[in-house]
Amino acid sequence: MLKFHKYHSQSWFFKLLSCVLLIASINITAQNQEFRGVKLTDVDSQVLFSEKSISEAMDLLESLNINAVIPVVWNAGYTQYQSKIVDSLFGFSIDPAFSGRDPLETVIIEAHRVGIEVYPWFEYGFSSFYSGGTPPYGGHILQKYPNWAAKSLNGDICVKNGFDWMSGVNPDVQNFIIGLTTEVIRNYDIDGIEYSDRMPALPVECGYDSVTVELYKQDHGGQSPPVNFYDADWKSWRADKLNDFYSRVRDSVKSLDENLFVASSPSVYPWAYDQYLQDSKTWVNSGIVDQFLPQLYRYSIADYIYELNSSLSHINPQKKDITFAGVLMNVGSYTIDPQFLLQSLQANRNAGVKGEGFFFYEGLRHNNFRLADTLRSTYYSEPATMPGREYNRRPKGLLVSEDSTNVVKSGAWESLPVPGFRGGIIRTGSSTPASLEYSYDIPADGFYNLYTYLIPSFSFAPDVKYTIKSKPGDTVVSVNQQSPGKQGWYHLGSYEMVKGRRVVFTLNNDEIPNGKYVMSDAGLLLLDRKRSPNVVVSSKEEEVTTSVPTNFEVYNNFPNPFNPETIVTFKLSELNRVNIIIYNQLGELIERHDLGEKTAGEHQFKWNAARLSSGPYFIKVESGANSAVIKSLLVK
Numbered sequence: 001m002l003k004f005h006k007y008h009s010q011s012w013f014f015k016l017l018s019c020v021l022l023i024a025s026i027n028i029t030a031q032n033q034e035f036r037g038v039k040l041t042d043v044d045s046q047v048l049f050s051e052k053s054i055s056e057a058m059d060l061l062e063s064l065n066i067n068a069v070i071p072v073v074w075n076a077g078y079t080q081y082q083s084k085i086v087d088s089l090f091g092f093s094i095d096p097a098f099s100g101r102d103p104l105e106t107v108i109i110e111a112h113r114v115g116i117e118v119y120p121w122f123e124y125g126f127s128s129f130y131s132g133g134t135p136p137y138g139g140h141i142l143q144k145y146p147n148w149a150a151k152s153l154n155g156d157i158c159v160k161n162g163f164d165w166m167s168g169v170n171p172d173v174q175n176f177i178i179g180l181t182t183e184v185i186r187n188y189d190i191d192g193i194e195y196s197d198r199m200p201a202l203p204v205e206c207g208y209d210s211v212t213v214e215l216y217k218q219d220h221g222g223q224s225p226p227v228n229f230y231d232a233d234w235k236s237w238r239a240d241k242l243n244d245f246y247s248r249v250r251d252s253v254k255s256l257d258e259n260l261f262v263a264s265s266p267s268v269y270p271w272a273y274d275q276y277l278q279d280s281k282t283w284v285n286s287g288i289v290d291q292f293l294p295q296l297y298r299y300s301i302a303d304y305i306y307e308l309n310s311s312l313s314h315i316n317p318q319k320k321d322i323t324f325a326g327v328l329m330n331v332g333s334y335t336i337d338p339q340f341l342l343q344s345l346q347a348n349r350n351a352g353v354k355g356e357g358f359f360f361y362e363g364l365r366h367n368n369f370r371l372a373d374t375l376r377s378t379y380y381s382e383p384a385t386m387p388g389r390e391y392n393r394r395p396k397g398l399l400v401s402e403d404s405t406n407v408v409k410s411g412a413w414e415s416l417p418v419p420g421f422r423g424g425i426i427r428t429g430s431s432t433p434a435s436l437e438y439s440y441d442i443p444a445d446g447f448y449n450l451y452t453y454l455i456p457s458f459s460f461a462p463d464v465k466y467t468i469k470s471k472p473g474d475t476v477v478s479v480n481q482q483s484p485g486k487q488g489w490y491h492l493g494s495y496e497m498v499k500g501r502r503v504v505f506t507l508n509n510d511e512i513p514n515g516k517y518v519m520s521d522a523g524l525l526l527l528d529r530k531r532s533p534n535v536v537v538s539s540k541e542e543e544v545t546t547s548v549p550t551n552f553e554v555y556n557n558f559p560n561p562f563n564p565e566t567i568v569t570f571k572l573s574e575l576n577r578v579n580i581i582i583y584n585q586l587g588e589l590i591e592r593h594d595l596g597e598k599t600a601g602e603h604q605f606k607w608n609a610a611r612l613s614s615g616p617y618f619i620k621v622e623s624g625a626n627s628a629v630i631k632s633l634l635v636k
Contacts, residue, residue, distance in 0.1 A: 035355030037068035062114035117191035125199025158206035192261030200242035329363030435508035446532035470495035
């Protein structure tokens with residue numbers, strides 16, 4: 001069962017208002033194209049510290065029509081994902097605060113569940129540690145690899161604004177960072193990567209380490225770098241080395257997956273060039289980055305507009321379509337005022353900038369979700385597709401709850417008030433045979449990642465058999481439902497599925513020990529973009545696809561909103577059998593109506609929803625090989 005979180009109930013009016021604006025059928029190509037991203041940090045925020053908080057965060061962001069989430073994965077010398085590279089170099093695979101977990105994996109599952117793209121954010125970049133200017137400097141990275149350090153003219157480790165720096169010109173440092181980046185791409189089904197104000201970057205005062213000096217000498221006939229670190233040629237040489245690194249990053253990313261976006265959210269140009277050698281003008285104009293989000297982090301609308309216009313003045317006009325605004329939502333005790341937020345978003349649209357990236361998530365929750373409600377009721381009231389995508393890369397996941405009509409139960413199953421994914425769970429004992437069948441409407445041929453939600457307990461069986469029914473045939477996966485490390489979404493594998501309604505997996509209590517139980521909760525299918533990069537899926541919320549013939553038509557239902565009856569009108573070009581299928585906003589089957597064969601021409605179907613609660617519902621009309629979905633709103 002869906003449980004409404006606090007922000008749902010407090011902002012129901014705004015949610016209804018947004019739904020009313022979405023009544024008409026929406027073709028994906030007709031939606032607004034805007035980047036709407038939110039950064040997730042592990043500083044001054046608890047969002048990444050539990051599976052529950054991550055799931056609730058994605059529900060909130062979905063309700064705001066956010067289409068990108070940017071979770072930190074590299075902070076203060078630690079990864080916020082399980083890294084074999086870091087483990088091999090330093091003896092730990094993840095930030096100790098996340099020991100035994102993988103927050104990036106959870107963010108990816110939960111974000112893709114609600115149709116949000118994920119861009120892992122290498123926040124610390126070439127900074128190894130934050131010492132605050134108090135020794136010892138460099139942290140564990142420079143303690144083990146002192147030759148990686150960036151050095152000032154006097155030979156000290158480079159420290160600026162409290163951050164300790166590695167040398168981004170050093171090939172070993174560059175290879176380390178590229179290794180982390182490609183490790184994430186290889187191991188996770190992501191949508192892009194993001195570097196920000198510390199990568200590529202190097203404080204202008206630095207560059208006097210032995211490796212950088214030697215490289216400079218090789219390019220300048222043995223001459224040492226100038227002692228004036230503001231020397232224009234010396235600045236340009238170092239910036240060019242960082243640009244070359246960024247080009248290598250792009251090549252590495254695209255060689256692994258050409259559909260991944262390379263995103264950058266640097267400090268503003270030219271200040272960032274003068275202070276940190278960040279040549280974002282070149283990154284944008286030369287095509288190194290696919291998305292450019294300059295940090296327009298200012299505290300007044302006048303200053304914000306100045307930086308917005310300044311940033312646009314340094315890029316080629318044709319690159320405006322990849323330029324989005326970095327907006328400071330909150331930091332420390334500061335939270336942006338709603339009026340300032342709206343003024344900033346209007347300024348972006350006045351300038352032709354289509355979208356924002358917000359720093360950071362917690363601002364949406366402050367003051368009783370005030371900023372969340374502001375976005376939901378104004379500029380973000382309607383969905384937006386990701387600029388630069390020819391199709392929806394992340395259709396919403398297919399979620400089937402254990403208590404839905406998509407699950408066929410055999411034998412004795414009882415409900416338990418144990419907190420599961422949404423509500424409780426079900427279980428069966430070992431005394432009599434029992435089984436479950438989970439069915440899904442597969443929207444397109446392709447590979448899908450399959451997950452089941454586990455709540456482990458010693459009372460459950462250690463070897464439960466799940467049978468996955470994919471295109472090649474059946475695959476049996478054994479799952480230990482006792483293991484405490486398996487709480488949450490458990491990956492059953494990636495499988496090739498065929499379009500249409502079908503049983504995807506089953507489980508039973510065969511051969512479990514006496515006295516043990518088998519539990520079950522929700523099942524989730526997510527399109528596997530690593531194995532199906534070019535599959536086009538039209539979800540129920542994206543309505544009619546362009547592949548639907550024009551001689552089959554479904555019109556908007558009337559009245560809409562409605563209570564409790566509405567009429568659906570459709571047109572057929574030939575004699576065909578017609579089915580009407582009703583889904584709720586979770587994609588769960590509510591009703592199925594077989595209308596039998598209908599002749600060519602216009603027909604109507606009256607739907608009575610008196611037994612249902614208020615909310616959006618999706619009405620799918622099927623006729624032979626054709627189908628279309630319209631969105632309706634029941635308001636009681």
